[in-house]
Amino acid sequence: MTQQPFSRPGAIDLSALKRPAQQPSAAPAGAPAGSGGGGAGTASAYAVSVDEQSFQAVVEASMTAPVALVFHSPSRSPESTQMAEDVATVAGEHEGRFLAGLVDVEAVPQIAQAMQIPQVPLMLVLVDGRPATQPIPGPASLDELRALFNQLAQQLTAQGITGRHQPRAAAGGAETGEADEVDPRYAAAQDALGEGDIDRAVAEYQKLVDANPADAEAAAGLAMAKVLQRTQDVDVNAARQAAAASPDDVEAQTLVADLDMLGGHVDDAFGRLIELVRRSSGDDRNAAREHLIGLFAAVGNDDPRVVKGRQALASALF
Template identity: 70%
Template sequence: MTQQPFAGRGAIDLSALKRPAPQPSSTPSGGGGAATGSAYAVEVDEQNFQTVLQSSTTAPVVLVFHSPTQAPESSQMAADVADLVGQYDGRFLAGLVDVDAQAQIAQVIAQASQLQQLPVPLLMVFLDGRPAIQPIPGMVTRDELSTLFNQLGQQLTAQGITGRHQPLAAAAPAEGEEEAGPDPRYAPAQDALAAGDMDGAVAEYQKLVDANPADAEAAAGLAMAKILQRTHGVDLNEARAAAAAAPDDVDAQIMVADLDLLGGHVEDAFARLVELVRRTSDKERDRVREHLVSLFAAVGNDDPRVLKGRQALASALF
């Protein structure tokens, strides 16, 4: 499954729903935490559909349309989505739509997507109330879902989109306490990214890593910010031509690997540097290896492609 960049499209027309949606609130209604077993997933019905979509103004909402009767396996995919989004601490909210019980919602989405009938399963990602990527029909494995969320998370960071959903199952704050918001430690780095200040973002993430080397989110942010810093203003076609003309030029190959990773061609980026490790030696080899490890950090050490990349690197080294 290839990476799909965020791209704004038309908003969904909710006027066809029979029941009026409630006024928006900071957290979608509807017992989502208990029903799905995840603090960041909610069962969607006609009453809370609009509120769920409106919460995508804070951070992306992942809608999964499934059918226990038409395609029982699709409900397992919905459960996988609900479970996986919980690993991202509010970066995503999952909305699970049982099309057997919510035929009207399925009809609205089908009409908005200019489809005669909604395919099941179907995964859609919304940002600011609009589809953010091309809808993904058909079964998606748990590993592919994890890859998708990792890629989307990288794009959010690169675009300076820092909002997070509040956990649905969280207890209400005590009187006089404020609700927890996004971790303020990351705000300076994320603000720098949003402003296009890559040098500032690198400096801020470096401070966080220096203060706590075990902070995986800061380490990943630092690695991605450095990639954005290195590739800023670089012409992709010129970089590819330079790399093709000099296959053993470490700088040229590293640049194309960085650009490939940013473009979603993660496995191509890894493979390019693994092969370069095979062809180099001594200090050059160490440099390529260290750079490849930094790309692993940017993607995320739990990503299946990183696990395969580490295996390939080990094979190339030994």
């Protein structure tokens, strides 16, 4: 499953969506996924079933934070509906960084036609009302989706896109009230990122980590903010040329690894530093190892790429 980098093409053209006479909808506008009949079901507070009436609102929700539209067909492609449910699960795990919009193409074929969806399963990530990636085909496993969304989240952070959706439903499907708020602990750091003040974001995340070293989200945010800090105003071409000319220069190699991270090339970043650890020694080896561990933290210890990377690092060290 290949993840495409974020881009900002034109806004979605909704003119192809005609308004037929009222028909039973897949789910009420803004209802939690699974509230309609026969579609993908989930207890995620960050997933909605999409029909013609709610489609515009779901697209507009991407002005706040990204929306992952997943097109599926329960009878024609059961695996596509499983993928839709898994996307809803992963969106819930990111606690508002994404909203999953589940589109049953049997119940609402007009949306699939308007969006020119060639197959199911297929996922489209929207930011600011626009497709932010190329269409992402499936099927994909839950682990693959987790890795993909981790990568998307990193790229969003790198671009200063730090908004979060409000939960649409509590676990079990009950609607939440206005009192339900996204955890405010990260607001100062995320506001700083949104304003482009990377140094302040690093300082805010550092406060959270100092107060609670077990806060994995704060640790990941700090690690990624430091990547942004290290790569501010870097000439990418010059950095890559310097790394190619000096393969054993730790500073040059770690900088390009950071650039790979920002570009979503996580495996390349890990591989570059693992090989540097393998062929270096002394202080250079320790510096490369510590930098790599920092990149592991930015991705998250549960990510399959980090698990694989840690195994490769152990092999390189011993």
